[in-house]
Amino acid sequence: MAQKIIAKTGHLSRFILRLDRLRIPLWLIGLTVFTLIIPPAFDNLYETQQEREAITDTMANPAMTAMLGPGNLDNYTLGAMMTHQMLLMTAVIVGLMSILVVARHTRADEEEGRIEMIRSLPVGRLSYLNASLLVIIGTSLILGLLVGFGLTALGIESMNLEGSLLYGAALGGTGLIFAGVTAVSAQLSGSSRGTVGLSLAVLLIAYLFRSITDVSNDTLSWLSPLGWVSKTDAYSENHWGPIILMLVLSIILYVLANYLNSIRDLEQGFLPAKSGRRRASRFLQSPLGLALRLQRTGMIAWAIGLFVLGASYGSIFGDLESFIEGNDMYENMLVQVEGISIVEQFLPTLMIVIALIATVPPLMAMNKLRGEEKKGRSDHLLARAVSRIRLMGGYLVLSLVNGFIMLSVSTFGLWAAGAAVMDDGLEFTMVYGAGIVFYPAMIVMIGLAVLLIGCLPKLTQVTWIYLLYSFIVVYLGQMFQFPDWVAQLTPFGHIQKVPIEDASFLTLFILSAIAVVVIMMGFIGYRKRDMESN
Numbered sequence: 001m002a003q004k005i006i007a008k009t010g011h012l013s014r015f016i017l018r019l020d021r022l023r024i025p026l027w028l029i030g031l032t033v034f035t036l037i038i039p040p041a042f043d044n045l046y047e048t049q050q051e052r053e054a055i056t057d058t059m060a061n062p063a064m065t066a067m068l069g070p071g072n073l074d075n076y077t078l079g080a081m082m083t084h085q086m087l088l089m090t091a092v093i094v095g096l097m098s099i100l101v102v103a104r105h106t107r108a109d110e111e112e113g114r115i116e117m118i119r120s121l122p123v124g125r126l127s128y129l130n131a132s133l134l135v136i137i138g139t140s141l142i143l144g145l146l147v148g149f150g151l152t153a154l155g156i157e158s159m160n161l162e163g164s165l166l167y168g169a170a171l172g173g174t175g176l177i178f179a180g181v182t183a184v185s186a187q188l189s190g191s192s193r194g195t196v197g198l199s200l201a202v203l204l205i206a207y208l209f210r211s212i213t214d215v216s217n218d219t220l221s222w223l224s225p226l227g228w229v230s231k232t233d234a235y236s237e238n239h240w241g242p243i244i245l246m247l248v249l250s251i252i253l254y255v256l257a258n259y260l261n262s263i264r265d266l267e268q269g270f271l272p273a274k275s276g277r278r279r280a281s282r283f284l285q286s287p288l289g290l291a292l293r294l295q296r297t298g299m300i301a302w303a304i305g306l307f308v309l310g311a312s313y314g315s316i317f318g319d320l321e322s323f324i325e326g327n328d329m330y331e332n333m334l335v336q337v338e339g340i341s342i343v344e345q346f347l348p349t350l351m352i353v354i355a356l357i358a359t360v361p362p363l364m365a366m367n368k369l370r371g372e373e374k375k376g377r378s379d380h381l382l383a384r385a386v387s388r389i390r391l392m393g394g395y396l397v398l399s400l401v402n403g404f405i406m407l408s409v410s411t412f413g414l415w416a417a418g419a420a421v422m423d424d425g426l427e428f429t430m431v432y433g434a435g436i437v438f439y440p441a442m443i444v445m446i447g448l449a450v451l452l453i454g455c456l457p458k459l460t461q462v463t464w465i466y467l468l469y470s471f472i473v474v475y476l477g478q479m480f481q482f483p484d485w486v487a488q489l490t491p492f493g494h495i496q497k498v499p500i501e502d503a504s505f506l507t508l509f510i511l512s513a514i515a516v517v518v519i520m521m522g523f524i525g526y527r528k529r530d531m532e533s534n
Contacts, residue, residue: 005262007124012131016105024139027097030468031171032146035090039082039154052076066211067312069230070218072237077158079235082151087170091229092207094143094171095178098136099199102182105132108192110267112375119266129183129261133254136179144172163235166243170232173246177225178203180253187260190269197297204305225249287386287394295365299402302361303409309357310413313350317343317418317426343418343426347434348497349475354410355438356471356492359445362403363463366449369395370460373531388527396450396519403442411435434498440511441491445470447518454525457532466490 017024046052056073071084106129109115115128148168152161178199185198206226213221214230221227228242264270283289369392372378381391415431449463470490473482487493491511496503 005124005126006130007122007127009124009127009130009134012118012123012127013134016131016135019105020101020135024101024135027101028139028143028146031090031094031097031143032150035086035147035171036150036154038086039078039151039156039159042078042081043156046078046081049077052078052081064316066215066315069210069227070214071230072233075236077235078156079158079160079163082159083163083167083232083234083236087167087232087234088226088229091171091174091226092203094140094175095203095226096200098140098175098177098179099182099196099203101136101139102132102179103186103192103195103199105135106183106186107189107195110186111192116266126258126261129186129258133179133183133257137176140172140175140179143175144168147171159235162238166232166234166238166240169240169243170229170234170246173243173250174225174229176250177246177253180250180257183257184253184260187257187264188269188271190267190271193294193297194269194271197301200301204301208308287381287391288397289394290381291365291368291394291398295368295398295402298364299361299405303405306354306358306361306406306410307413310354310410310415311417313354314414314417314419314426315421317422343422344430344499347431348500350414351411351434351438351498352475352492353471354414354435355407355442356467356475358406358410358438359403359442359467361406362399362442362446363449363467365402366395366399366446366453367460367463370453370457373457379531382531389523392450392454392523392526396446399446399449400443403446404439407435407439407442408432430499433503437498437503437508438492438495440508440515441495443515444491444511444518447515447522450519450522451525452522454522454527454529457529 053076056076068085069088072080073084076084109128118128119125144165145168148161148165151159151164151167181202182195182199185195185202189195189198206224210221210224210227210230213219213224213227222231225246228245231239231242233239260270281289284293369378378391382388411432411434414435415426415428418431419426419428445463445467448466449460452460452462470492473487474490474492491514494507494511496507
């Protein structure tokens with residue numbers, strides 16, 4: 001009986017791997033490369049133990065503990081520094097990977113009717129769910145091994161084999177846990193959007209709960225799965241107990257997901273969907289209103305996350321001088337100008353990171369149009385009295401407003417936290433001006449998404465590659481001493497370092513003009529090309 005329930009699971013696993021033959025390898029390569037390039041950079045910046053110990057006072061700041069987790073500051077070797085500053089943040093990204101991959105092959109496929117077609121074949125009722133879990137289990141295992149053996153291969157003295165394998169196991173274990181969280185969420189929610197939203201909420205709550213308890217009561221942080229990541233203490237004490245807890249929790253979640261899947265009806269969820277109005281408002285009947293309705297939950301979640309991110313950065317302003325002192329990386333990245341405070345010198349560096357991250361939600365909002373087209377939903381709108389220009393225009397307006405809001409809330413969070421911890425306060429107009437100056441560059445990125453959707457719809461993922469390139473060359477370019485022209489290949493590389501430098505009206509105007517031209521080209525292409533759907 002049990003074999004019938006999971007019949008053909010292996011075949012379906014290979015089918016899922018075939019569908020994600022590009023997506024999963026890109027996740028693995030990106031996470032592995034990102035992890036492996038950090039230790040050599042740290043090794044060049046902090047060549048002696050004295051240099052590493054010089055920043056431990058800042059790392060002991062409660063704000064830094066809340067953001068990065070506790071670390072072994074008494075013996076701050078290069079390995080301990082790597083674990084303290086990078087492991088938790090990387091684990092959050094791994095959790096995001098698991099959420100997106102599992103949601104895509106559970107609730108999203110069910111929502112699109114694919115699982116109903118698969119179940120018409122001689123496969124078990126639980127086969128597709130378990131095939132999805134097998135794929136993410138294999139992905140997490142490969143990630144852990146790649147990171148573990150990759151870190152060992154770097155040959156850094158304080159990063160031995162056991163610590164490296166534990167580091168990789170912590171990342172893999174995080175992937176397993178949030179795969180289980182998403183599998184359970186897929187049974188509770190009745191839509192893919194709800195599944196992703198519920199899983200991300202669990203990820204965010206786990207991070208915030210860990211942040212609060214790491215500062216107030218370290219014992220309570222054991223209640224958060226992300227708290228277990230820091231408790232591994234890789235390269236120091238090397239505790240494997242948290243990894244066992246990760247495996248046990250993952251198994252419990254997988255069993256629960258299978259049980260819930262076995263007792264619910266197809267295309268139904270255990271959480272009842274809220275009934276909507278019998279008649280839609282005039283605003284909802286417009287393309288803009290519909291796009292906003294579909295994405296409002298994600299926008300709210302991103303706005304909260306970016307506010308927290310800005311507040312996290314602003315909270316270090318009180319100890320900024322001790323944080324910068326002796327840190328060669330930040331001393332090289334800062335522009336030393338006489339008469340400019342250390343906060344004003346550090347602000348442009350923070351704003352680059354915030355602006356690049358704040359560009360993600362407006363790009364997601366714009367690319368949603370392509371997603372709706374691929375699912376065949378745009379055809380229903382265009383069959384009515386809705387033009388293609390009006391449809392794309394609705395998504396464009398939402399994306400532009402989205403980007404403006406994300407920049408605003410993140411800079412407001414940075415200012416609010418910074419003003420609270422600084423004795424002399426912090427001028428809001430200076431902080432807001434340093435952030436909003438990136439808006440024209442963001443519009444260029446949105447314009448690129450419009451152009452690709454309109455003219456080259458199969459290449460819409462290029463926008464994410466270009467955004468990642470922008471982050472590497474603009475933020476890390478000074479540390480790795482890239483030539484200036486490399487950063488100028490992205491619109492973010494042309495923005496002045498406000499408030500150290502005055503914003504150039506000509507530069508902002510040219511970027512805005514480029515964005516307008518690119519957007520117009522995208523609209524023309526979208527109006528003329530054939531609609532495509534899977």
